[in-house]
Amino acid sequence: MTDWFEVILLTFDATLRVSAPLVLAALAGLFSERAGVVDIGLEGKMLAGAFMAAAVASLTGSAWLGLVAAIGVSILLALLHGFACITHRGNQVVSGVAINILASGLTMVIGLYLFNQGGQTPSLINDARFLSIELPGVELLSGIPYLGTIYKELISGHNALVYVAFAMVPVTYWVIYKTRFGLRLRAVGENPNAVDTAGISVSRQRYLAVICCGVLCGVAGAYISTAHNAQFVRDMTAGQGFIALAALIFGKWRPVSVMMACLLFGFLDALAVRLQGVVLPVIGEVPVQLIEALPYILTVILLAGFIGRAVAPKASGIPYVKER
Amino acid sequence: MSQSNSEMPFWMDALLLPFLNIMTAFVVMVGIFLVIGVDPVEAGEILLFGAFGYGEGIGYTLYYMTNFVFTGLAVAVAFHAGLFNIGGEGQAYLGGLGAGLVCLLLAEWLPGLLVIPIAILGAALFGAAWAYIPAYLQAYRGSHIVITTIMFNFLAASLMVYLMVNVLNDPSKMSPESVTFPDSVWLPQMHELFAMFGVEIESSPLNVSIFLALLASVFVWIFIWYTRWGYQLRTTGSNASAAIYAGIKPPRVIVLSMCISGALAGMVGVNEILGVNHRLMLDFHVGYGFAGIAVALMGRNHPIGIILAALLFGVLSQGGQELAFEMSNITRDIVVVMQGLVILFCGALEFMYRPWLMKLYLASKGENNAQEVTS
Secondary structure, rough: OHHHHHHHEEEEEEEHHHHHHHHHHHHHHHHHHHOOEEEEEOHHHHHHHHHHHHHHHHHHOOOOHHHHHHHHHHHHHHHHHHHHHOOOHHHHHHHHHHHHHHHHHHHHHHHHHHHOOOOOOOOHHHHHHHOOOOOOOOHHHHHOOHHHHHHHHHOOOOOOOHHHHHHHHHHHHHHHHOOOOHHHHHHHHHOOHHHHHHOOOHHHHHHHHHHHHHHHHHHHHHHHHHHHHHHHHOOOOHHHHHHHHHHHHHHOOOHHHHHHHHHHHHHHHHHHHOOOEEOOOEEEOHHHHHHHHHHOOOHHHHOOOOEEEEEEEEOOOOOOOOOO | OOOOHOOHHHHHHHHHHHHHHHHHHHHHHHHHHOOOOHHHHHHHHHHHHHHHOHHHHHHHHHHHHHHHHHHHHHHHHHHHOOOOOHHHHHHHHHHHHHHHHHHHOOOOOOHHHHHHHHHHHHHHHHHHHHHHHHHHEEEHHHOHHHHHHHHHHHHHHHHHHHHHHOOOOOOOOOOOOOOOOOOHHOOOEEEHHHOOOOOOOOOOOEOHHHHHHHHHHHHHHHHHHHHHHHHHHHHHHOOHHHHOOOOOOOHHHHHHHHHHHHHHHHHHHHHHHHHHOOOOOOOOOHHHHHHHHHHHHHHOHHHHHHHHHHHHHHHHHHHHHHHHHHHHOOOOOOHHHHHHHHHHHHHOOOOHHHHHHHHHHHHHHHHHHHHHHHH
């Protein structure tokens, strides 16, 4: 009984840690796509952020400076995406692909130049990383059976960025649905003509949206290299940007649903690690690759309209042309 | 419509604009070389020598080019139907699986001359099948093809890892790869072919797949511009609702064009698996599908343009390899950076110089007109 309790608890604990960057990246995508800019460059921005965070953290010894640098480089890439898609009305998918490929190559080239370790950064220690935080009250509650353990293992003991990630969900909800900025952001994603008629610049609004996207992707990248791991290695985001994209669609472009989708995909990931080589009764050994592929399969099934309908913002992917 | 969308002479649109875009990518590349302390002139010399300077280098350049022609054509065919096939990666991967499975199953029983065509067909079928599902979902269930094809890239990767680790692997090898095929099914490599006619050339992975690529280019050219299917495809691509009024059924066109696109991408598997590696393995396809997007865009979705753009990408790949080999502070990642820059400036920022060129063109035309009036 207690054994099972602990296994489940640890799996959920791992789920939170794996989901955190997904939540950040998916919310980043939400800002961009809700404003009508399709962003398949989440992966590239995260990767560049992860590299900058690890590089700056290892040079200065401060994880927070690393975080700032990660956000900076991610915003730069987001602005490049904006420059291509908003100003020059280039193809948004192509621009995203270009950013992914550039990030994958440049991180290695610059990493090799800076550290001469085959593209990796040196391992980070102590202050150069985000370490786990013990929340207050762990001692106080530890006497209570189950609840005390849940509080200690599941709620407390994560690094700062995990809390940032999950705090961003209500923040995003509030910004998107309750502020003037959010209303305009959604409006340029659904009907840019109307926004333009109201005398608001569509370009400016979309640029602001991709900057928000850049900030969150930067945090997600910093999380991967300086909180979840302790150095930058080749292509370390490993498709998480695309899982986040899938979660964004799976959550139908709504903040809370998107978080739930990220938790689901994170849980599958944690489960895959746990089930590696385990032979289950009746089913036998489950191929890890199948569990890893489940987020993509589920998203395809959802998109095919078999589990509800995922309707994208109406103007997403379409460059805005001011009619004369 | 705004000024930037009005007509420009053909040579400006198809030649000058791509040239300016490539030059911009090169300028940025030179900047990166300077930042990381590499002499750009020396790097350029090594790159060009590596790509064209000697027989083996030329062979490699053309071998890489073959793959880029296939994926470029694949993206172009879908593009003409108004579809964005970003799943070239997965379709190329599965194409290789198709070719490999045929060889593993049949090579022992049938003569090579029979197995090779079946294997090529297998590659086409598997590539097409992997494109068929996203196409069907787009055509009949309304899901977005860009997203589904991205998902299918990852599904292809998972499937291949599973198969290569658990099912098709050769137990005597540590790495996840299949047994080597009997040499009766190896596609003749170019140096072997030339040797048959008594001409000696340096050996390289270049094989007869390049003829297949040229054939595919001719096929695409005829198909798109000289058949009724191609006409339907282009009509659907430029205006789907007009196509419906003309009696064309867009869903069928979507499925057809994506299947052809997938089959073309699957041909990468022929070059890689039948022509070079002679066994199934992981990650032989990486990057070609994405680069195909840039190749198609640069080539203006026309086979001739695609062959030229593919040649450029072949040069960058082979020259970049040489660069990584010659210079200690450069790795093969420099090829990835160069590809990324070309995709950025020739793809995403394709029209960056257009308004500016347009202004220049109109100004010069205006001047001419003015002169005509005064004289």
